Amino acid sequence: MADRSKARLVDGFTTLRATQRYAREPRYSSAPDHTEKQEESPTSSPQGRKQGMQIGRTVMPTTYEIVCYSCGFAFVMRGRAKITQCPKCGTRLGLTDETITGAFSEELITAGKVHLTDTAILDGGHITANDVLLDGSVKSGFIHAYKTLEISSSATLPEDLFTARSLRVGIGTKLNLSRTMEVNNVDVLGELQADLNVEGKITIYTGGHFKGKLKAGSLVVEEGGGLSADTIASSDDQPIDDMEEEEERIPPKIPLNLD
Ligand SMILES: [Zn+2]
Numbered sequence: 097m098a099d100r101s102k103a104r105l106v107d108g109f110t111t112l113r114a115t116q117r118y119a120r121e122p123r124y125s126s127a128p129d130h131t132e133k134q135e136e137s138p139t140s141s142p143q144g145r146k147q148g149m150q151i152g153r154t155v156m157p158t159t160y161e162i163v164c165y166s167c168g169f170a171f172v173m174r175g176r177a178k179i180t181q182c183p184k185c186g187t188r189l190g191l192t193d194e195t196i197t198g199a200f201s202e203e204l205i206t207a208g209k210v211h212l213t214d215t216a217i218l219d220g221g222h223i224t225a226n227d228v229l230l231d232g233s234v235k236s237g238f239i240h241a242y243k244t245l246e247i248s249s250s251a252t253l254p255e256d257l258f259t260a261r262s263l264r265v266g267i268g269t270k271l272n273l274s275r276t277m278e279v280n281n282v283d284v285l286g287e288l289q290a291d292l293n294v295e296g297k298i299t300i301y302t303g304g305h306f307k308g309k310l311k312a313g314s315l316v317v318e319e320g321g322g323l324s325a326d327t328i329a330s331s332d333d334q335p336i337d338d339m340e341e342e343e344e345r346i347p348p349k350i351p352l353n354l355d
Contacts, residue, residue, distance in 0.1 A: 162207050163242040163261070164189060165224050180207070194225075201237070214250045234258070247271055249286065262296075263288075267303065282312075284321070 157175045166187035180189050189207040196212045201220040209227040216232030226243040233252035245260035249268030262281040265271050269286035281296040284304035294312035305322035315329035
């Protein structure tokens with residue numbers, strides 16, 4: 097089965113080249129927001145650009161990875177908008193970012209980011225978003241992060257009240273998960289005790305500590321990071337293939353002139 101670990105760090109150029117060469121079934125991607133930095137050729141400056149000049153690389157606006165909350169399809173959008181449409185299932189996706197500062201018991205769905213501040217209390221509310229930053233507490237309800245759930249040290253989060261594609265455990269955060277979780281990417285800046293199956297990359301930063309059981313496509317432990325776990329990691333697991341899996345995330349109509 098071809099469902100191996102997904103793309104990890106891919107620069108914009110590689111992504112574009114892969115786009116040119118391949119076309120495959122759409123799928124999740126675990127790449128971080130690396131696409132925000134596109135390489136610029138010197139000819140892109142207003143003064144340096146001359147008519148008819150051969151431009152080696154196309155400069156594009158900032159891109160964002162969006163995951164459809166209806167079908168789960170991941171795609172890349174260029175520029176900012178308040179709404180877009182999933183290219184796979186056609187669902188119109190709201191992209192607004194929201195901040196919750198008090199008690200919340202409603203339903204909130206966005207393909208943008210939701211921030212629950214340290215005064216926020218999720219009490220019966222259901223939050224579906226691409227990214228969720230949790231500083232507050234979850235009493236009841238549910239958080240569904242299609243991309244990344246970041247849990248800060250002030251947060252309270254019962255482990256059965258969320259799902260997330262990727263996790264970021266903030267500095268000073270202690271998170272203890274008794275269930276086995278499948279995730280794409282994990283950043284550990286605090287303390288995480290869990291049984292994790294990480295398809296992409298887990299990074300344990302300086303001062304972070306992972307305990308438990310770990311199976312990861314790629315493992316990075318910074319100096320001063322702690323790891324006390326049964327670990328299976330295969331960091332050289334098909335990096336080229338992984339990069340090529342990125343290709344469908346760029347719309348094919350981008351003008352390319354790479355080689
Ligand atoms: Zn969709």
